[in-house]
Amino acid sequence: MSFTVTKDGVIDYPIADGMPLIGIWQYGPNANGATIVAKQEYLDISRGSSNADNQWTNLSIQHSLQVANGSVFRFDIKYTAINPATEVKLTLASGVVLRYDGTNFNYCWWSNDGFHQLGRSTISIGSDYVQVTLCFWPAGIAIFENGNFIAKWDKGVEASVIPLLTWQLLSRNSSLSAQIRSIFIIPSTFATSVNTPWDIAFSDTVIPSADIWEVSKQKDDPLPNSYSKEGYMRVSTNSLSIRNSWIFPKVAVPMDATGVVMYRMRVNSSGGSETKVTVLGDNILRIVQNGQVATWNKYASDFVKLSDSSVRVGSGLWTIVTLVYSSRSVSLFEDGVYRYTRAYDAAPGNATFSVQHLEPNTAVSVDISHVRCVPLKKNAEMLLRDLQPALLAYYPLKADISEAIIEAPALDLAAVDGYQPDYTEGAFGKAISFAEKRGALRLPLFPYGRTFPSYTLSLWVKVNNYPATKAGITGPLSILSNGKLEYSFLYSQILSFKRTNFTSKNAIPLGQWVCIVVTYAYEESRFAFFVDGVLDSIVYTSSDNSSQNAVLPIYGFIGASRSDDGESLNILDGAVGDVFFFQQHIHGIIALALSDKLRAEHNRPRRVLFLVIPAFLVLAYGAVSTTVIATTLKQTTPQLAPDLQVIVDRIVQVVGKPARPGAQVSRDQIGLDEKYPITIDIGGEGPLNQDGLVTGFHGAINVNAVEKVTVGGSGKIPYLVMVQPWPTNPKYPFADNFADTITMIGAPLTPTNADEMVRVIKAEGVIDVWIDDSFIPQLESMARKLKSSVNTPDQLDRFEGNGKTFFQRRQIKANKNGKDEL
Incomplete structure (x- = not known):
């Protein structure tokens, strides 16, 4: 059964070495068919020779992909060997088959009278990875490779689609070796005012900085822009003062040579003879005759019509404009419906969104709520700024500042048994050492009153020696005698609380500072450990071991855990610093930023961690008083749960x-x-x-x-x-x-x-x-x-x-x- 959730934004599928294909991965092993094994960052598909013909191996992702306004399924694939050459089929979603016929790869579909070809693939055995993109809408599917249009299939598509990666080998004597990586689901839904590694959002409280959203204007600003609390940027004027005025916003971060861009936009008014909205290069939405007619055009000495548009001026309806691009072509969709493909001489460079209005004394109003780019190379500063709204609590654990936190009633971060912190040099200034094993710090107790569908714990730890059995690091996170991490995941099933223990794959190195990130995502069905920004292990969860009511890990101790007898503490032989709690999960690229491994431009080292809390930007330099720190923490930390x-x-x-x-x-x-x-x-x-x-x-x-x-x-x-x-x-x-x-x-x-x-x-x-x-x-x-x-x-x-x-x-x-x- 598929797992359907309300999900705004991209779902990626990280793959770790040895990861079990469970949870939302529905895998049906076949001893005579292809075997699918998780390696670091990719799935390895292989089969030696077999004694059975026509063998299937089923793999699907049980996330139901809604297609009403368009959606995208994307992955990279390469074939290392098919020997001897024989028919090999990879069934994707909604009946699309990537078929190797012994000579060529082709996209096709099957009916009782055989295979029907949709388009020739560029894949060849032994070549590098090829990026495959499937775009779905209710009346069809479009197929792309490396951003280039391959085929369009006009067919009725189900209201929701399950992504498949199902393999079939025809001949018993043929072996197979292939790899799949970089799997993405890209829906056309967006969360208001929420930025992700792929999204740029707008509102009166979420105004992108110029390094990510660059807005160029004319002198005197005849087409002003503003930001609404409803979650969009508006370009509007009731009466244009200068003929043929323009405003030119764009995503300032350069794009890859291939990718997918989505805009969520609407046109509220278009007076006079012409308004133009230009996206991704020179794909021009041209609106004429007082907003009555809308078409897509390019400009070559004059306007050349490419397609009609479904945009209706003044309707109040949002339109999702999706573009799949490469250095050679761009294809455009409206609310998922394929409109056209056109040739390009070079990759577009930036995701532009310009508005131009022609006639003076007429009105124009255009809104944009989001731009989604997959991929989008946000740097560490951008990613950590995006995290600020999700911050629940931050414990610096630094000299003179930890005491301020201990005194803050809203935090209740209390020392155990009169313990006074010892300080040591940490990854970012000072940290607290527990090496003397004289005590620990108690976190505020939110045992059952704080549940979230997603959260993240991020911290820095240095372990001097592994414990005899187990020692606490922070909250439910501990280290075991073999050096591996253990996380006691507590969640609610409405009437009772359950616990699942997750263990890291690798041991934590001794004697050095390491960034640990633990992140849980109900909507993306996964729990993961990141160590120094690298994915250590991931478990794709199900209703058997998780729920949308996960208990926030702000409980227990910092530097220790309670022993089994309930009386004594298992104290860490090491130190802890810079503990963060967020009310959302994070992706791998953000784990890199939190671990200070995602360097700024020109690879200059940048200590950007404190951008998560603007008030702590100068923390490491001692420029903020303990009173200010305590006040800020009271404002940014959730209240204790009352009875x-x-x-x-x-x-x-x-x-x-x-x-x-x-x-x-x-x-x-x-x-x-x-x-x-x-x-x-x-x-x-x-x-x-x-x-x-x-x-x-x-x-x-x-x-x-x-x-x-x-x-x-x-x-x-x-x-x-x-x-x-x-x-x-x-x-x-x-x-x-x-x-x-x-x-x-x-x-x-x-x-x-x-x-x-x-x-x-x-x-x-x-x-x-x-x-x-x-x-x-x-x-x-x-x-x-x-x-x-x-x-x-x-x-x-x-x-x-x-x-x-x-x-x-x-x-x-x-x-x-x-x-x-x-």
Whole structure:
């Protein structure tokens, strides 16, 4: 079964030596077919001679790729040997087959009457890697090699596509050797105001610096640009002051000779006779006749029409413009639909986005929200600036500064047993040494109140000697007696917490500073160790060993871990410095930047680590006072998780008991930030087990009109927010978008309940209900309002014993902002 997630942005698939093909990799080994083994940065496909003909080896990536507005599947491949020459087929997505017929490689498709050729491949046995790109849209597939157009197949494509890398060898006597690397899925969905290694985003709080987004303007700025909190850059004027005015933004980082570029753009107005929007060289969207006609053109002494355009001025709709390019050609798509291919004499150089408007005293307005370039060579400074919004906490562990952190109430980084830190020279200034084994530092305790779908822990460590059994480094990260890293991954399955231990492949070297990055990504289904910027090991996860509710690793100790007896500490013989926690996963290129291995231009060493926090840019030089450090950390570190009863008491204090009609409480009123997870159970009475029937939830706020349980006794309902009697149809006493999860078991889904659930759930929250089938129409109506659908996930483990007498679980994953699914 494929794993479909709401994913904005590129998914790459790092490959580490010895990596098991599990999780989202669905691999079917065949003793007589090709064997697929993970090597460092590539998959090795091989088979010796066999006694069986026509043997298949199945490999797929169980990420469902949505094609509604266009999407791209890309990888590099080379064939080292096919001996003796015979038919070898590689089946890709949606019926596309790369077939070697004994002489040539061809792209084709199969029907009952045989193979039908789409185009000749440039691949040859023994040649270097060839980059293969497949572009999907609902009515077709386009195929490229090294950025050059090979073929287009007009066919109906499924709403979602599973990438395949399935091998078939015809002859029993033929051996095969091939390699695949650099696998990417490139969707056409974008997260508002979020920069990635491949994306440049825009908003009033995310304004790209000139080194990544260069904007050239005319004198007097007749076409001004601005940035919106809604997440876009706008070029607009209500009345043009100078004829034929222009503005020329571009991605300042040069592009590779081949690649893919996506623009998310819209045209709001185009008055007068002409507006031109030019992308990637001279691909010109020409809009004429007061915005009535839009076409794609090139310019050669005059405009030459290349294609009609689907852009509709003033519609408010965004258009995804995708270009696949090389030094010889460029092909353009609109919302995934193929428009044209044209010859080029040289690679475009930069991803440009210029706007030009002709007639004075007329209006023009053009928006761009993102530019995506694969690849995009952001340098270390750019990558670390992109990380700033994701920073949760930073512990410098430097002389005079660690003490300031210990004194900061919001951090609660406390010394154990009166331990006073010893300082040593670290990778970036000072660090704390634990070599004397006299104590450690306690991190703020977020055991179950801080869960994220993705996170990253980055730190520097120097190990003097390996421990006898195990010693803690930071939080759940430890080092074992063999020098390997162990990470105790804690995650929530709604009603219980589970733990999976991940171990690095390689031992950490002794006596030298090493950068360790541990990163988890639910949406990309993986957990990885990076050591000094190099991928040590990666595990592609599944629902068996992970979830979207991963507990943030800000708990436990720095410099030690609790021993099995629960009393003593396993203290590190070494030192730790510069500990960072981020609320997102990172890619390999960012791990290089954090490890100071991604050098700036001309390979000059640049200590760019502190760009992650602007306030610490001068930290290593001692120019910031401890008071400023403590204040900054209080502002950038999430609050401690209060007890749920404290939260309920605060709510009741604001809204009353029972809640007053019309009363609503916001998170701000009770001192909760948006990261604190809130579950509300409508009609809930707490976790109950009566006569074998299990209901209710641990850790949920119960909304009810009574104070005592009605099933199995007269105890008080825990964590109760009381409302007016149910027959009065009370509205919920919570502000809009208050809850991460809303549950309901057995209660009637009245119109008021349905409307209030839609109002109170967060934009991407989850509604879980166990109710009678008669309420399905109401659920479907709720799903439409939330721009989502109703699904039936597996029953919770806690309810499995209830048998068929218990209601079917139904779920709505809210999508209030209308994001596409991948």
